[in-house]
Amino acid sequence: MRRPCRSAIKREVRGARLQAARVVNTELVRLYWRIGRLILDRGSEQGWGSNVIGHLAVDLQREFPSTKGLSRSSLFYMRKLAASWPEAAIVQQPAGQLPWGHLMVLLDRFDEQTDRDWYAARADEAGWSRKVLEHHIATGLHPRLGSGITNFADQLAPADSYLAREMVKDPGLGRLGGSGSAGAGAADVQRG
Structure with a gap:
């Protein structure tokens, strides 16, 4: 068998x-x-x-011994999932495209639905792993980005505009600035 055919078959698989x-x-999230x-x-x-939920968990585990995810804590997460995303159409929202572990992180870390939705959308869009999602939450990506509206594109050359946006996203880069124009930070550029 020729290599291009073999490669194409592997891609298909x-x-x-x-x-x-x-x-x-999708079906797992819908079920949960x-x-x-x-x-x-x-x-x-x-x-x-x-x-009652504890007893339900024991009963479900007895009925479905090879099925994971039916523990007492998982049932509490499922209840919180349904309370947090009340529409059954969750699977059509970004959160519904994320693995269960991502959803548990969002449910644990946020009380505000807008925060859950924001991080769910970014994680789905960028294909974040759970560790990357946790990192962005821990470093406050959403508050750092705010609404994301800046005047960097108007005030800077395209390459510098991109760099300034990235500096705002990364809290470590802000500590590198000094005083004077050479050490101007993103906030200084914002002010014009």
């Missing part, structure tokens, strides 16, 4: 695996959302306490 993983992830919604609805109707 890898592409199909990736597509299958995306479909499985539905379980969370059921827990929320039944819990509020029947006044469930956290002990």
Whole structure:
């Protein structure tokens, strides 16, 4: 078999695996959302306490012993997922395209839905790993970028404009500046 054909077949196999993983992830998020919604609805109707969720977890693990993700803590995450993204169409939002571990990070780290949505959109758009997502959260990427509106493009040459935007994103670069025009920081350029 010729090498170009072999390479094309390998690309097809890898592409199909990736597509299958995306479909499985989408269905998993949809399932977890539905379980969370059921827990929320039944819990509020029947006044469930956290002990009921623990018993439910034990029952589900007994019924589905080879299925991971049905622990007590996972069920609490599912409930929080359904409460945080109330529409069943979560899988059509950026958050619904992320792996479950990413969603747990977002649920743990943010109380504000706008923050969850912002980081979910960036993680989906840029293909961030969970570690990269955690890094950007820990370093406050969203607050650093703010609305993202700057006058860098108007005040600087294109290459410098890009560099200034990147400096705003990276908190370590801001400490390198000095005084005077040679050490002008992004804030100085903003002021014009």
